[in-house]
Amino acid sequence: MSKKKTVQKNEPWAPSQPYILKGLEQSGQVFDQQQPTLNKYAGMQMDTYGRLAPGAEQGIMGAQGLVNDTLAGRYLQGNPYLDGMINQTKENVANDVLSRYSSAGRYGSAYGMGELTRQLANAENNARFQNYAMERGYQNDAVGQAQNLMGGSQGLLNNAAELPWIGVGALNGNVRNASGGYGTTTTKQSGGIGQMLGGLAGAGLSGWATGGFKI
Numbered sequence: 001m002s003k004k005k006t007v008q009k010n011e012p013w014a015p016s017q018p019y020i021l022k023g024l025e026q027s028g029q030v031f032d033q034q035q036p037t038l039n040k041y042a043g044m045q046m047d048t049y050g051r052l053a054p055g056a057e058q059g060i061m062g063a064q065g066l067v068n069d070t071l072a073g074r075y076l077q078g079n080p081y082l083d084g085m086i087n088q089t090k091e092n093v094a095n096d097v098l099s100r101y102s103s104a105g106r107y108g109s110a111y112g113m114g115e116l117t118r119q120l121a122n123a124e125n126n127a128r129f130q131n132y133a134m135e136r137g138y139q140n141d142a143v144g145q146a147q148n149l150m151g152g153s154q155g156l157l158n159n160a161a162e163l164p165w166i167g168v169g170a171l172n173g174n175v176r177n178a179s180g181g182y183g184t185t186t187t188k189q190s191g192g193i194g195q196m197l198g199g200l201a202g203a204g205l206s207g208w209a210t211g212g213f214k215i
Contacts, residue, residue, distance in 0.1 A: 012182055023174065023178060027171050038163045038164050038166060046160045048156050049157045052156065053153045079131050085127060085131075086127045089123045089127050090120050093119045094120065097112070101115070
């Protein structure tokens with residue numbers, strides 16, 4: 001049984017073909033011009049990453065140590081001015097409480113002394129809590145800054161890795177767009193029904209003549 005070969009060509013509109021080829025040539029020229037610069041800047045960013053990464057890593061390690069020390073309570077008394085601030089606050093509270101009870105004629109009363117004790121304790125607790133919260137805020141900021149340093153250096157590395165592929169991707173995209181949908185297709189088809197019947201008939205006559213068919 002014979003097979004018929006069919007060749008189909010799909011080509012762009014003839015007047016547009018020179019412009020397509022020109023566009024591909026221009027894409028190649030731009031790629032050749034820009035790619036060395038992209039490679040150069042990628043190398044520069046790699047060098048910068050090499051200089052910054054060790055310091056950023058040390059910052060992360062230092063921040064981690066700061067977190068661990070904070071969790072262990074090492075900075076609860078870290079403010080050298082805290083005691084002086086608390087004493088001043090307690091003095092102001094005492095003057096206010098004693099003044100109010102004195103003006104009411106109850107200076108030195110048991111109730112007045114109890115109120116003074118409560119107010120002084122509250123003032124000290126509030127001052128220590130505010131100081132603790134402020135110190136923790138500073139420490140959290142330091143941790144965040146260290147993480148930003150490491151993230152920034154990692155961003156340099158990512159950019160350095162991506163830069164050379166910008167031109168490659170653009171060139172490949174232009175080539176795909178210009179050549180998409182065009183090409184040559186070859187198919188093979190078997191002979192028609194007439195050829196098949198003719199072949200069978202010829203085989204039957206040949207068999208009859210040679211005695212190959214018997215009834």
